[in-house]
Amino acid sequence: MTINELEIVQSTAKKDKPSQDQVPFGTIFTDHMFTMDYEAGKGWHEPKIVPYAPITLDPAAMIFHYGQTVFEGLKAYRTEEGRVLLFRPEKNFERLNLSSERLSIPPIDEKAVLEYLTKLIELEKDWVPSTAGTSLYIRPFIISTEANLAVGPSRTYKFMVILSPVGSYFTGGLKPVTIHVEDQFTRAVKGGTGMAKTAGNYSSGYQAQANAKKLGNADVLWLDGVEKKYIEEVGSMNIFFKINGEVVTPALNGSILKGITRMSIIELLSTWGISVTEKKISIDELYQAFQDGLIEEVFGTGTAAVISPVGELNWQGKKMVINNHEIGELSQKLYDTITGIQTGKVEDTLGWTVEVK
Numbered sequence: 001m002t003i004n005e006l007e008i009v010q011s012t013a014k015k016d017k018p019s020q021d022q023v024p025f026g027t028i029f030t031d032h033m034f035t036m037d038y039e040a041g042k043g044w045h046e047p048k049i050v051p052y053a054p055i056t057l058d059p060a061a062m063i064f065h066y067g068q069t070v071f072e073g074l075k076a077y078r079t080e081e082g083r084v085l086l087f088r089p090e091k092n093f094e095r096l097n098l099s100s101e102r103l104s105i106p107p108i109d110e111k112a113v114l115e116y117l118t119k120l121i122e123l124e125k126d127w128v129p130s131t132a133g134t135s136l137y138i139r140p141f142i143i144s145t146e147a148n149l150a151v152g153p154s155r156t157y158k159f160m161v162i163l164s165p166v167g168s169y170f171t172g173g174l175k176p177v178t179i180h181v182e183d184q185f186t187r188a189v190k191g192g193t194g195m196a197k198t199a200g201n202y203s204s205g206y207q208a209q210a211n212a213k214k215l216g217n218a219d220v221l222w223l224d225g226v227e228k229k230y231i232e233e234v235g236s237m238n239i240f241f242k243i244n245g246e247v248v249t250p251a252l253n254g255s256i257l258k259g260i261t262r263m264s265i266i267e268l269l270s271t272w273g274i275s276v277t278e279k280k281i282s283i284d285e286l287y288q289a290f291q292d293g294l295i296e297e298v299f300g301t302g303t304a305a306v307i308s309p310v311g312e313l314n315w316q317g318k319k320m321v322i323n324n325h326e327i328g329e330l331s332q333k334l335y336d337t338i339t340g341i342q343t344g345k346v347e348d349t350l351g352w353t354v355e356v357k
Contacts, residue, residue: 049119175309
């Protein structure tokens with residue numbers, strides 16, 4: 001596929017754009033979307049940018065019955081000079097193909113799809129907000145579309161990209177949150193789909209998250225699914241700890257998502273001369289470090305928040321208060337640097353941003 005094959009059908013009924021200081025997450029969508037179809041024996045074909053609209057699927061479409069789907073999440077940012085930047089988008093499409101492989105979905109051409117995305121955002125540049133903390137959220141996803149109730153991979157798929165302007169993740173400022181350590185429900189296990197970005201990984205966590213919120217927590221810290229002993233993720237984010245001067249994060253083990261922000265933080269810290277140890281971390285080990293007064297900072301990382309500081313961990317009736325519920329110096333520096341690169345305020349010496357001309 002080449003960019004010359006891309007068909008563009010422009011909308012004749014443009015939508016009103018929302019006020020930039022009152023943008024809810026994920027409920028407002030731009031004028032256009034990208035679509036592309038797959039058929040066994042034919043491959044991916046008919047890349048199009050078309051007006052945003054509902055799609056029609058057969059009730060027997062396999063997505064409804066067997067959940068064969070993958071997705072990604074990234075953002076476009078507007079700089080103070082009015083430029084529009086993407087942050088490491090090639091890594092998102094690289095990970096999309098890793099997720100697709102796990103779900104038996106045919107791979108996309110990463111380079112071609114990035115070009116299609118760039119064309120879509122060029123068309124929708126006016127939708128990229130400029131207020132501090134805002135961005136244009138980008139959701140690429142693939143669904144299985146074959147009308148067939150037989151259990152097995154679909155022979156047809158639809159790949160789509162939709163765009164949604166979003167407000168600041170931290171409306172009240174960057175404040176540490178309280179987290180419940182989940183020891184009943186399981187997010188994922190090695191050999192399962194935890195390393196893939198697929199729908200079931202998220203909806204299966206809703207009940208645990210609802211229970212945590214009833215107890216006054218913002219989210220859950222997931223432990224491994226076998227021994228309920230080793231720390232994996234926090235909510236839908238990767239997690240980092242600064243313990244006695246050392247930065248540690250759970251090693252990728254087949255059940256932990258390979259976060260783009262996680263990767264960026266490890267690489268950024270390396271340029272600062274700070275190494276990150278990726279290893280198995282048990283909740284008992286963490287609690288002992290807390291009792292010894294060694295835990296300095298805890299923070300989650302992901303596309304939506306970039307850095308989400310943790311101020312308290314609650315585990316089996318034990319309360320671990322982190323840094324007096326205040327954001328740590330390293331967490332703040334990481335947040336300021338990465339968001340600065342994303343928005344053009346900090347020089348991108350690492351070549352992470354892609355400008356949409």
